[in-house]
Amino acid sequence: MGGMVESLVRARGLVKRFGSYTAVDGIDVDIEPGESFGFLGPNGAGKSTTMRMVGAVSPPTAGELRILGMDPAVDGPAIRARLGVVPQTDNLDLELTVEENLLVYGRYFGLPRATVRERTAELLDFVQLTDRAKDRVEPLSGGMKRRVTIARALVNEPDVVLLDEPTTGLDPQARHVLWERLYRLKQRGVTLVLTTHYMDEAEQLCDRLVVMDRGRIAAEGSPAGLIAAWSTREVLELRFPVTEGGPSHAAALAPLAARGAVERVEELPDRLLLYTADGDAALSEVLALGLRPLSSLVRRSSLEDVFLRLTGRTLVD
């Protein structure tokens, strides 16, 4: 690869079509060594499809894609030898034990058996499953299966780990255990590429991310940078009693926007979001207008707000 520092993943105008349906619609991506990069987007945005192309298992329909400086159409096996893959749905061998899943997997990378044994022991320790090493995988909890999948993805000491929705479907405690393990990997300098539709996950794990929607990239940046660029510092959330037919509360708030006390008002089915630099001040103004919300909440802007601003929709429906 010479002395040139090249992006680990470089995509230009990357397209994937299934028949006449365009799942990924011309995206540009650069992922640098050592960073933790995320694709944030709702279901159907094209995240998994992108991950499968980056994983060198799904050929792009059009555009340019280079992974670790190689062309997946030519060097698929060589690329995959240096990747670790955690797919959206766990695909462990349910007939095997936890330990066997790793031992068997290591063979595909042409590693000596002793090396695989050694790494398996280390990795099971890393994902805190040493005491389950001899158990069959099938009856394990979702969080444990996920950890086995992550350990398996690390058996070849990959340069890049691809994680497709690493914590979707897990309970909060299991999610936190996983985040903590992934954070350690990141600390070790492993490049992580992950997809998620959880903004808290993206904020926790990503140095840089792209917001993806309907096969396209809507924005790119660090979590803080995206929030600074696309939202206000604070958000005032208001809930009102349900009004049948009457004038909407959003309309009643128009004077605030006109005066510049709030920058923008978003109307969701169950609440209003007021984008403003100072949430408490905005709340006083709302009350001064004679409006009486059922509840109010001042919070900092999040990636959820960025997504809403960019697409007009919420991330999780």
Added chain:
Amino acid sequence: MALPGPAATSFFVQRLTAHRHFWRSSALGSVLEPVLFLAAMGLTLGTLVDRGPGVPGGVGYLAFLAPGLLVAAAMQTATGESSYPVLGALKWDRLYEAVLATPARPADVLAGHLLYVAFRVTTSAAAFLVVLVLFGAAASPLVVLALPVALLTGLAFAAPVTAMAARLEEDAAFAALQRFLIVPMFLFSGTFFPVAQLPVALEWFAYATPLWHGVALARDLALETAEAGSALLHVGYLLLWTAAGTWLAARALQRRLVR
């Protein structure tokens, strides 16, 4: 389609590792089935047959039946291992998806799968052979040649059935395969009686099945009545099914897995 590489062995090892967890029950089946069939058909029915005009060639019914049954069992094992397990690995467990995230390619998965089926067929047939000898059903030591014939017949079924499984979305077709092809073949392809007994149309159906060729070849070898010409024809026909099936399976797996 690329040729398989070392990853095929890795997949074979993966399947063997799984097999180690349930080999006892599968071995029990491999022994019990021939015991039941040889006892029920060979001994009881056989006595009746031998008291009558008997089977052609002047051997006892048990010696006539045993090599055919051994090959028919190979068909069953190979079909079983290539139907639900293949569809399951594609659709339910996503076993192949996991393997293809490594340097392995679809050709490696297919080769590893066929290697594993070959292992299952050969070990089951070996168990069958032991039972057969204990039953006194071996007319000649050459009955051991039924083993390679069982292997070849197994592959002649495994490959096309894998091709079929790789195209399916639902498993209902496997029940139809069993009911309309495998069972009729089992009954009418010369395992239990010479196909010359059949009406002409069915006799030709029998000649077209790979099973008849496997059964006829194993029997000819076991009874020392094989002739080079017909033996080559049988081998050639079984190889043809194996090759065509493998080609179709490779294409189907490539299409299904790389998209």
